Amino acid sequence: MDFPFTRIKGGVGAPQRFLTSAVGCGIKNPAADRLDLALIYSEVPCSSAGTFTTNRVKAAPVRVTQANLRKGNLRAIIANSGNANACTGVQGIQDANAMCDAVAKPLGLKRSEVGVCSTGVIGLPMPMMRIEPKYDDLIDRLGPKNGGSVASAIITSDTHPKEIAISFDLGDHRVRLGGCVKGAGMISPSMATMLCFITTDAHFPTECLRKAVLECVEESFNRITIDGDMSTNDTVLVMANGASGMPPIRRNGKRCKQFRQALCWLMLELAKAVVRDGERVTKFVTVHVIGARTYLDAKKVAEAVCKSALVKSSWNGGDPNWGRIIHAVGYSRARIREELVDIHIGGKAACLGGLQAATPMDELRAVVAEPEFGIVINLNQGDADYTMYSSDLSPEYIDFNRSEYAYWKQARKDGLV
Amino acid sequence: MDFPFTRIKGGVGAPQRFLTSAVGCGIKNPAADRLDLALIYSEVPCSSAGTFTTNRVKAAPVRVTQANLRKGNLRAIIANSGNANACTGVQGIQDANAMCDAVAKPLGLKRSEVGVCSTGVIGLPMPMMRIEPKYDDLIDRLGPKNGGSVASAIITSDTHPKEIAISFDLGDHRVRLGGCVKGAGMISPSMATMLCFITTDAHFPTECLRKAVLECVEESFNRITIDGDMSTNDTVLVMANGASGMPPIRRNGKRCKQFRQALCWLMLELAKAVVRDGERVTKFVTVHVIGARTYLDAKKVAEAVCKSALVKSSWNGGDPNWGRIIHAVGYSRARIREELVDIHIGGKAACLGGLQAATPMDELRAVVAEPEFGIVINLNQGDADYTMYSSDLSPEYIDFNRSEYAYWKQARKDGLV
Secondary structure, three states: OOOOEEOOOOOHHHHOOOOEEEEEOOOOOOOOOHHHHHHHHEEOEEEEEEEEEEOOOHHHOHHHHHHHHOOOOOEHHHHEEEHHHOOOHHHHHHHHHHHHHHHHHOOOHHHHHHHEEEEEEOOOOHHHHHHHHHHHHHHHHEEEEOHHHHHHOOOOOOOOOOEEEEEEEOEEEEEEEEEEOOOOOOHHHHHHHOOEEEEOOOOOOOOHHHHHHHHHHHHHHHHHHHOOOOOOOOOEEEEEOOOOOOOOOOOOHHHHHHHHHHHHHHHHHHHHHHHHOOOOOOOOEEEEEEEOOOOOHHHHHHHHHOOHHHHHHHHHOOOOEEEEHHHHHHHOOOOOOOOOOEEOOOOOOEEEEEEEEEHHHHHHHHHHHOOEEEEEEEOOOOEEEEEEEEOOOOHHHHOOOOOOOOHHHHHHHOOOO | OOOOOOOOOHHHOOOOOEEEOOOOOOOOOOOOOOOOOOEEEEEOOOOOEEOOOOOOOHHHHHHHHHHHHHHHHOEEEEEEEEEOOOOOOOHHHHHHHHHHHHHHHOOOOOOHEEEEEEEOOOOOOOOOOHHHHHHHHHHHHOOOOOHHHHHHOOOOOOOOOOEEEEEEOOOOEEEEEEEEEEEEEEOOOOOOOOOOEEEOOOOOOHHHHHHHHHHHHHOOOOHEEEOOOOOOEEEEEEEEOOOOOOOOOOOOOOHHHHHHHHHHHHHHHHHHHHOOOOOOOOOOEEEEEEEOOHHHHHHHHHHHHHHOOHHHHHHHHOOHHHHHHHHHHOOOOOOOOOHOOOOOOOOOOEEOOOEEEEOOOHHHHHHHHEEHHHHEEOOOOOOOOEEEEEEOOOOOHHOOOOOOOOHHHHHHHHOOO
């Protein structure tokens, strides 16, 4: 960002008059005492906006939250991990609505002012008998500056909670912006497979907020991929409650641009954190395609490279294998000319004009041995560019994802299937 | 096939007046004595046809063979494994042409009557100094009924050579049809990543042969996927020399249909053999999408399911995870309605109307525990269907593909890079 800001504590609980809480219901694992149900609540009305999975198979909470957002603004979000409430039919919709009701009543909100999100295994009914006894506790624990518990409660196969909060000046007022994110598998562009909640006490009218959220998601979460699988539950929700006391941000004004910049920065940080914490990931790779004829060509090339199982395998092996990169460039369906393609790895030429460059292999191997590196693919055909953030694919990823039978066995024990 | 045929020995050497040979040059591994250079030659003129990778990065031998086929019919094919001669620029074209010349001269052919194919590592120059001393030997060894040596010489990471030959009656004449194939990684639709050579002593005019080859490839090699990566070298070449003595097959006649059926059957057998021998593959899965509104919708669904890393991981784990299957159906961009989707695994209902079916999980697990099983996805929206042949993705696949550094080290030792 090109203006000063300060990192602060508290995640989504950092902005003023946002309260949060989390409890453990045993949805993830009845035997373990892990947080898996979270609540975010604004004491004052909010502007709000969201983006959702483009998967045609949409989880019940996605459908419910989309419908609620169409009716107006949200003031609270309830979210659980351990069960995605996806492919659960009419019962799933009832369960998602029941979760909204459980929060709306004690907080004096309409059902449609509550967003609901779920993440976890697909196709098993929600274990509502574990969730229902915990609602009172969830409400009772609401408090400020404690976004960390929300970040912890929404993770599934993530190795750690992921949150950020910053404060900065918008005109004469200090505002706060906080966010948390989960997601480690089923991560692919067009809504990365994840949940992300962002709160701010800036005063941002709904219309402007929606536009900013769409733009920022396009530049952040839509540019990451871990395994190329797009989830049924992807959701980004943003609530702005204006509690900083500032006057409303005007569309296209200086403060609007500044806030948009901060929001995009925050989303990109969270998106990168998702890739870095991807399932059994060992490498964080930034792929920058330049010199494309069109934006779409650049995007196609970046996506093909970032999704190639062979390219990702070579990254896992620390192999600066430009041959596999250019082969993915070739099948991307972008208009490319092999003899014009340059590939730089960590700033060093690996391929020039479609041929092996003179850089000693050991220098390239030293770059790819690092946990983070960048690859620049220059198509030398125009001015368009696109950047993606990707990871390697490890034997451990496959091994980790071989079976979800344990979830089914638990659901069986619960009498749900 | 709905007409009688006999399996015979000899692979691509089985049809009359086709001679074959293979030698070991040390391209794959200078230290090991493995066959890696092969020749197929017809003593009489042929009709011929081919299909090639749609990757925009095309290996030199693909460009040379395409150009030669445009000039007329082939009578010989020279092929090597161990080096793909891809991303090798002008030198690569010269090397591919030199391989054609080396065969054309002693056999009294024009350069353009020789097809050339390479498969192996991308981006390293061809070790011509190893190949050149072996040309005489390659010509000297030419003999009948020995397609097996060609099948052995073209494999790379395949675990075994793959060939078939059959004979059947076409009208009053007995004809023979033989084929071999290689390919175990970089396997994806739109020309699976592989080399396939097919010979026949049927008399089939070039025009008809070209049409039949295109149709059969569409129904076989374009329907398999192992890792979703499309190669730079994919090539199918078919030569028909008429040596059975039969009169020419007429377009759209009964014999034309019959021969086309045999050709498609042979290609599908070879394509399936590629999937079964895929890199570190443990499962062969037939995915049949039915009830789609259009052929393209059915194809999109099949491709999304067969390429999903999460679906393939679950197959590897013997997990009948229909939730991951329907999630891939959802992001396939086909027009689907979640509440209409039925998924049967091994004939047993796993998902009906988008919801978990009543089949006991243990029955489904028993199906997926087998090395081969079928999945039927019914979209219940129309009459179009599409079938694909796929495999699991194993931790061992990733491990196997982590590094090609050894190839580079050898090329370095050879003074090629």
